[in-house]
Amino acid sequence: MPELPEVETVRRGLQPAMEGASFIRVEQRRRDLRFPFPENFAARLTGRRIASLSRRAKYLVAELDGDEALVMHLGMSGRFIVTDPSGKSREPGDFYYDEDRDTTHDHVVFHLSNGATVTYNDTRRFGVMDLTPRATLAESRHFKGMGVEPLGNEFSAALLAQLFAGKKAPLKAALLDQRLIAGLGNIYVCEALFRAGLSPRKKASVIVDRKGAPKPSAEALAVIIREVLEEAIEAGGSTLRDYAQTDGSLGYFQHRFRVYDREGEACLKPGCGGHVKRIVQAGRSTFYCATCQK
């Protein structure tokens, strides 16, 4: 469940269980996810205390009391399940589980000093777990060359214009490029472009004027990207599958999708009268209204 708002929701759910606690025991149940786990992964974590749990783009970063940081990415299907000392089990930002949870794809289990366990489950195994020196985190292979945080202070229309100037790639592709802006994914790019009334097919440079300055459309887009992400975080992210089983229920932004996964349905812009189309860009589905997104 992983774009920036989902990862932030997960971070907030894990923080109380993890921050300040130490790893008592770590179960690593396979040698790799998408990539091999680092050498001696479990041993390097055991005994370490988690000083802080933060987020960079779609990554979670647990800074440890030694020299290392635990870097985690959920890929497409990664989830965490927390079992607190009372034995109650839940997925941060998603829903409460019962005893019958499918544990087939539980790949890592952290047993913490406060009695909580944190289990990483990932069906497709596109996730990542890595250990990297804290001192050079920004230069680590995951973060080197990574773009600006869309909710950070540096993100602005001026920067957006600078990043997109001269870009021939479509707006959709440029917004998904983590080297430019880091944290946007397929859903929120589709939603932001709809709200901005911009076609995902237009060249990224259409929001830049001849002098390289942001056009009004860039100003709008910068504001809207921030708004969409903030709204989604507020809603606890989006939950695409399993939602019928909800009971503890965070994650309801999916009810506010205006174009994502709405192929063929009526455009929600008042007076538009168009219908949502699905096209494929860079191998991913793009949902948009060709009538009002120009």
Add this chain to the structure above:
DNA sequence: AAGAACTCCTGTTGGC
């Protein structure tokens, strides 16, 4: 060098 295509993996869904 930028941009598009292909790849990893498992599970679900929709059309015949």
Add this chain to the structure above:
DNA sequence: TGCCAACAGGAGTTCT
């Protein structure tokens, strides 16, 4: 009902 292609919230690698 069964079978199978298409698709799924990501991103690194390899092509053109």
